[in-house]
Amino acid sequence: SLILLPSQPTTLIVTTMHRMSSLVVLVVAAVASGLPQYGPPPPAYGPPVHKEEPGMPYNYAYAVRDDYHGVDFGANEDSDGALVQGSYNVVLPDGRKQTVTYTADHYKGFEANVAYEGEAQYPAYAPPAPYAPPYGPPPPYGPEGREEAPETTAEE
Known part of the structure; x- marks a missing residue:
């Protein structure tokens, strides 16, 4: 009969194999890390590139007035390249005229002054009309719209 006993050479071979496989893994990792990524x-x-450029001088103005539709608004603006000054106005739904006058530059930023002309006028209060259902013929369904069917017998 053959009896296998642990021996020194078998353990040495296993240890050597582990060391060799670890060495192979390290060599492969070193070669792979040296390859170009x-x-x-x-x-x-x-x-x-941000370039500071001087502002361009400009001006514009417009106005719209239509009494039939109740439209009245306009605006104007002037700039010397550094300072912008202007205003705009509009007639509000409550009847007042709102005028905004403003200045803007790179030092102070935007500054606006708002003014109102006139007195606010609101429509007079009227209570809502009472609800009245729409008129129409009665619907064609329901017990009151049915006629009784005549009774029939199987003998007939």
């Missing part, structure tokens, strides 16, 4: 190319553009 592929990824997206660097961007072909640089950061944006």
Whole structure:
């Protein structure tokens, strides 16, 4: 009969195999880390260039007035390239005229003054009309609209 006993050479072979496989894994990892890495190319553009440019002088104005429809509004604005000044106006639904006058520059920012002309006028209160259902013929269904069917017998 054959009896297998643990021996020193078998343990040595297993230990050597573990060391060799660990060494192979480390060598493969070292070679792989040395290979060139592929990824997206660097961007072909640089950061944006911010350039301070002087403002352009301009001015504009418009006005609309239509008494038939009750429309009245307008605006005007002037700029010398650094300071903007202007105003706009509109007739509000309550009858007042709102005028906004403003200035704006790079130092103080936007400053507006709002003024109102006239007195607010609201329509007089009237209670709502009482509900009245719409008139129409009665619906064609229901017990009051049915006629009784004549009784028939099987003998007939």
